[in-house]
């Protein structure tokens with residue numbers, strides 16, 4: 001991206017299209033044509049009906065590259081209406097280039113309002129985080145998923161993995177966790193810790209940190225997961241049991257940031273990320289930028305998921 | 306009745322066979338070729354008994370075990386396991402999930418080549434853990450206690466538990482495979498040429514081990530070998546197979562002392578002369 005600064009002044013989708021003499025008028029509402037939206041909604045309904053089960057769908061070509069959130073984007077575009085307020089976060093950050101572009105694209109193709117405020121949003125598309133602020137039953141969280149298959153690391157064949165899900169044949173997954181404990185003294189999976197959904201399917205919660213895993217359990221919000229490259233949609237409906245895989249004597253633990261506080265907001269008990277500070281020091285800030293901004297502004301935020 | 310003369314640790318259960326095999330047939334068919342690997346094989350196995358199957362290479366012994374463990378699909382015939390649907394439905398009619406249950410809970414197989422029975426990508430303890438995990442064990446300390454128990458039963462040094470069996474000797478691999486087979490107390494253990502791939506120097510040790518395990522824990526097993534010495538040592542009753550057919554069956558001692566079929570006579574004479 002860095003090389004194109006002089007002859008490509010616009011970083012927004014609208015800017016790029018305008019530059020090339022085009023506009024959005026020839027496109028369907030929300031970019032996808034009606035048949036595509038219907039197909040995605042059907043897959044979504046099926047996913048909601050079978051929590052944690054990966055439903056195949058005909059992933060469309062999108063105006064962004066696969067691997068940059070095309071699965072999440074298709075879910076968002078199939079659901080969004082012009083009355084919605086849309087928020088997009090990339091690792092918790094509303095201001096990353098990718099988040100900004102996705103948010104603008106959705107807004108411009110639908111007339112939906114853009115927002116950074118977690119509480120205000122009706123649809124939130126996310127890469128790798130769940131907001132700290134509790135989401136409600138009138139909101140939907142849409143995850144961008146790179147690898148939807150939690151068994152990928154123990155079984156390369158998609159067909160065999162599907163058979164394992166169908167028969168709830170998960171002993172090899174448990175074996176991998178046992179071996180992990182033998183070798184490393186703990187279950188080492190950090191981001192994307194495998195979970196059991198509704199006591200039936202093992203699911204990859206997209207690579208969210210362990211910190212966010214407990215929020216998936218018995219939430220008020222609908223969670224939708226879209227993997228564009230892998231052409232899979234899955235879901236955790238509201239009030240569904242979602243449990244991290246664990247042994248009775250090696251219990252699941254979230255990340256600890258003992259003693260550290262967010263440098264923007266002073267908040268503790270929040271998922272922190274490290275960035276280089278001045279003079280070789282490190283700077284710890286909440287990865288959820290909207291949460292940090294709200295706390296810094298003295299706004300009270302409910303984070304008891 | 307043959308069964309009355311065999312060693313039976315639990316007399317109360319002895320009247321009913323643990324496994325009934327009826328007319329088991331496996332035909333390998335490919336264009337221009339039809340191999341009858343085994344045909345109309347029928348037998349019973351009683352609780353606590355070790356049944357031997359002996360015969361020359363290619364006589365269909367391994368095929369019988371592979372059909373029972375459902376590594377291959379029988380062409381026809383039935384097999385009833387006492388614990389599967391009260392022995393009223395053939396295990397060959399099991400669906401995929403039931404078949405997995407049979408293979409991880411009720412039955413176990415020890416292959417001639419340990420690489421077939423072991424997962425070489427996981428530790429020795431992990432190999433045993435796999436069967437316990439399939440049975441919903443969810444405490445690591447209990448799994449490890451049980452794994453070391455099985456490994457010590459099969460005389461694998463417990464301090465090798467967290468090592469990879471890929472680096473073990475053949476004899477040690479075979480011991481781990483036996484430990485794995487015993488994990489989770491399967492009702493029936495199938496053993497295929499368990500010492501054939503091993504150095505002569507370690508064969509006796511493995512055979513003694515299996516015999517001791519059988520004596521102490523009362524394992525019910527079908528053991529296949531081309532070697533009458535193995536059969537003599539381990540089997541209470543024996544089937545003799547030739548060209549896919551059972552040509553003779555009876556108490557092992559009787560078969561060895563007074564073989565009826567001329568093929569058996571040939572086998573026995575080869576060993577004793």
Ligand SMILES: Nc1ncnc2c1ncn2[C@@H]1O[C@H](COP(=O)(O)OP(=O)(O)O)[C@@H](O)[C@H]1O
Nearest residue numbers: 333340341342361362363364365366367368369
């Ligand atoms: N997968 C197979 N395809 C074709 N023929 C086979 C296959 N497996 C075994 N056979 C044939 O079936 C017969 C019995 O083999 P097997 O059961 O391995 O005998 P044994 O264990 O007594 O040596 C042999 O003729 C063998 O060549």
Ligand SMILES: [Mg+2]
Nearest residue numbers: 366367368498
């Ligand atoms: Mg054989």
